[in-house]
Amino acid sequence: MSPQPDLPDPAHHDVDSMLSRKFGREVANYFSGSTLNRVSFLRTDYSFISAALTHKSTSFLLLNDLAPLAKDPSQLAYAKHDDIKSLIGDNPFAKSEDELIKEYNSSVTLPLVLFLGIDERKQEGFEHGIYKGKPFFAVDVTPRGTVEKEASAVIEAMKAKGLQFVEGRMHMNLNAPEAAIYAHARALTDWNARNPFCAGCGQPTMSVNAGTKRVCPPTDYAALPNAQGGATSVPSTPNTRAACVTRKGITNLSFPRTDPTVIMAVVSHDGKRVLLGRQKRWPPHWYSTLAGFCEPAESVEEAVRREVWEESGVLLGRVVIHSTQPWPYPANLMIGAVGQALPDGEKIHLEYDPELEDAKWVDMDEIREALRVGTSGLGEAPGEGYKEGGLRLPPQTAIANQLLQAVSGGFLNGSTNL
Structure with missing residues (x-):
């Protein structure tokens, strides 16, 4: 039998309160108790996301077909920005979200980069306004589409360092804090992978809000097929896509499901x-x-x-x-x-x-x-x-x-x- 990891500590279990006296301390189960502050309201602030992504202290959890990069089955391993620059580019968040949507090209694979949050316990030099801590991201390095070669190269480089992508149906041997980080990254990566097309019109969707929402863009620079069935050259102006119900009403965004x-x-x-x-x-x-x-x-x-x-x-x-x-x-x-x-x-x-x-x-x-x-x-x-x-x-x-x-x-x- 494998040793069972410790469970996360309940939040504020040492603080006396009326609720704790009446109901006992809170129970924290495995996969909960993350040490990261998600600062979810900053996912649309690309100046913050860009600064966090490129900071020298930032850690990236890599997932290959949902298998996490790890030192061993109980401990995750993290990459640095230089390790994945060939796959994601210098800064995929350098432009605003509106600009990226206008430049959308469904024939080009955009690697999924997820912002997970900042660990405020670790003052590593990253500071943006009132927010300080160590940033964490997740990147899907599954070889696919137009970045298959680059993703495969990243995977091989990690293996050359003696690291492994731990496969398996479930990962229940990770230490508690990292199990929570892995659960967050896995759930969002899996949701993005399962929703490449719009539920309203069937056209390709695009990841936005640092990986936590998907949009059905109104235009697309992808080349359209010609009369002979071949692709035309990339147009100088984007093609207008078919009408979609998600572009009407309150929002055109698709949210992760729970x-x-x-x-x-x-x-x-x-x-x-x-x-x-x-x-x-x-x-x-x-x-x-x-x-x-x-x-x-x-x-x-x-x-x-x-x-x-x-x-x-x-x-x-x-x-x-x-x-x-x-x-x-x-x-x-x-x-x-x-x-x-x-x-x-x-x-x-x-x-x-x-x-x-x-x-x-x-x-x-x-x-x-x-x-x-x-x-x-x-x-x-x-x-x-x-x-x-x-x-x-x-x-x-x-x-x-x-x-x-x-x-x-x-x-x-x-x-x-x-």
């Missing part, structure tokens, strides 16, 4: 058992809490009750929110909740939604023992002391683990933190 997902520890009416479920693809004896997507016009509490009933047949009464977790696979926000079954609603029925292979009620003592020795990632061995046939649960980097820690550790009687 999919709210509920995940819940369901306790029996007497508070002595927890409902767990398992899918067919999971290892033997491996169970977890139930989860599902929120639907339109549905509250979080309603989504918890609906998903639990659909997957297990169990009926819930009171639902409370415990904590949340960003989950960049690809764009989920896991909303952790605790729900309690109704007195006559504890019977399990799996015939409604066939998503689960099994669901069962588990005593609190068995939950506590599994949390002690039986936690692991899906592809990893359980912890030391685990006995074959015993219950297995997700690792502490998963919010499911934190929910089970809460309900088995005194949450239900108010003797532990939320």
Whole structure:
């Protein structure tokens, strides 16, 4: 079993307040707790973005097909501006956003450069007005389009330095602060890659606002095909693109999506058992809490009750929110909740939604023992002391683990933190 990384520290956990006294300290889950101030309102200020991008202290996280550059699976590696200048140019933010939109040419690949924020704890000499700190960016170096050669060269140069692009479906071994930075970069890179065309008209879109929005430009310098099917030369004036609904009304921008997902520890009416479920693809004896997507016009509490009933047949009464977790696979926000079954609603029925292979009620003592020795990632061995046939649960980097820690550790009687 791989060592599990520490979780991020809760925000201001050492500050006394009415809320902390009543509800306990805030729970910070893996992929949250970023050390960066996103200063999101400055993403349109290209004088700020330009200064941050070209500063000598700035760090760039590189992603190749969403695999992050790293020293090893637990520690990211960062490039400098000189390392990627051949790919992104001296300064892709030197011109205003309006100028870049007017110069748009869909036949030319513009490398994705994302502004992630500044680490204000590190006074590295970068200063712009009242803002000081170490800037962080992410760059998509996936070889594609007209910059395939340049991107491939950057990748090989990084590998020559002994660094690696860590592949895998999930990256759950990174130290907590860098896991949050990676999650931010991955989610935005993936969203940009999934939205190369406009949902309103189907024409190519362009990344703006330092990688956090996309626009459907009204004009395009791309060469149009001639009567023989070949491309004409690049026009001296841009072609007017087809009309698009996104250029009318309030805005012509497309924003990154976040999919709210509920995940819940369901306790029996007497508070002595927890409902767990398992899918067919999971290892033997491996169970977890139930989860599902929120639907339109549905509250979080309603989504918890609906998903639990659909997957297990169990009926819930009171639902409370415990904590949340960003989950960049690809764009989920896991909303952790605790729900309690109704007195006559504890019977399990799996015939409604066939998503689960099994669901069962588990005593609190068995939950506590599994949390002690039986936690692991899906592809990893359980912890030391685990006995074959015993219950297995997700690792502490998963919010499911934190929910089970809460309900088995005194949450239900108010003797532990939320």
